[in-house]
Amino acid sequence: MDGLSWDKQDGLLPAIVQDAATLRVLMLGYMNREALAQTLASGHVTFYSRSRQRLWTKGETSGNVLQLLAIEADCDGDTLLVQARPQGPTCHLGRDSCFEHAPDDxxxxxxxxxxxxxxxxxxxxxxxxxxxxxxxxxxxxxxxxxxxxxxxxxxxxxxxxxxxxxxxxxxxxxxxxxxxxxxxxxxxxxxxxxxxxxxxxxxx
CATH class of the missing domain: 1.10.287.1080 (MazG-like)
Known part of the structure; x- marks a missing residue:
């Protein structure tokens, strides 16, 4: 965690979430240190909400959590790739992905x-x-x-x-x-x- 480039974007890193089974991109969120720590500790993908200024775990109200399988940083250490197993639709519109036409396997x-x-x-x-x-x-x-x-x-x-x-x-x-x-x-x-x-x- 200390090797990541937290200072580039005011302590936040974009986190791209991918379905571990189909490799489909599900959503994009942001993590700070606390969100990443909670994700690793709980096994449920947690983000930092820039609008609400607090941590939020995906699915905390809907139940459609993202079960963490793996996290990898990119070559610059300023973006995270999160592989997860979705428990229900990821998008608030009821779709599997926030990107309607995201390709998958x-x-x-x-x-x-x-x-x-x-x-x-x-x-x-x-x-x-x-x-x-x-x-x-x-x-x-x-x-x-x-x-x-x-x-x-x-x-x-x-x-x-x-x-x-x-x-x-x-x-x-x-x-x-x-x-x-x-x-x-x-x-x-x-x-x-x-x-x-x-x-x-x-x-x-």
Missing amino acids: FLAELDGLVARRERERPAGSYTTRLFEQGRRSIAQKVGEEGVETALAGVIEDDAALCGEAADLLYHLLVLLRARGLSLDDAVAVLKSRHGQPHRGSEPA
């Missing part, structure tokens, strides 16, 4: 939805039905979708290929969750392989 968002379906098992959900049928049935479905995707890649048009690829990705996410894994676990393997020779050939 939809595949990660879908993975989160699959995880909720696995926990909650809502009636009438296709994903719930897959989980209740068990891993063997889900794995069979992934195999079928894989074959259909391969065939579409050879004998069908682009729209058909994209449709089959989408089905394959979705069912693969369900299979990973059925094994207690997530998209992040598969991505971590890809990251570990990045830049490494593949089966004796050139790096990917």
Whole structure:
């Protein structure tokens, strides 16, 4: 905390909040030393309100808190990047982000939805039905979708290929969750392989 450039903006640092799962930018706030200390101590993202001249924890009235996962300062030490897990909409207008068209990682968002379906098992959900049928049935479905995707890649048009690829990705996410894994676990393997020779050939 002492290494940050608090003196540049009257003791305040802009804090960009990002959804840790989808990487979508959720909001921008400001932190002073006390707000940063409280954020680290409580695990809930807390800011300094310039209009109210006091600390405020996001969600203190709405309940839509931001659960802290990580904080990183930029190269100049005068801006913070906060990764958090939002518990409900971040924007006061009821949107996920204060930036309506902020890009995100939809595949990660879908993975989160699959995880909720696995926990909650809502009636009438296709994903719930897959989980209740068990891993063997889900794995069979992934195999079928894989074959259909391969065939579409050879004998069908682009729209058909994209449709089959989408089905394959979705069912693969369900299979990973059925094994207690997530998209992040598969991505971590890809990251570990990045830049490494593949089966004796050139790096990917």
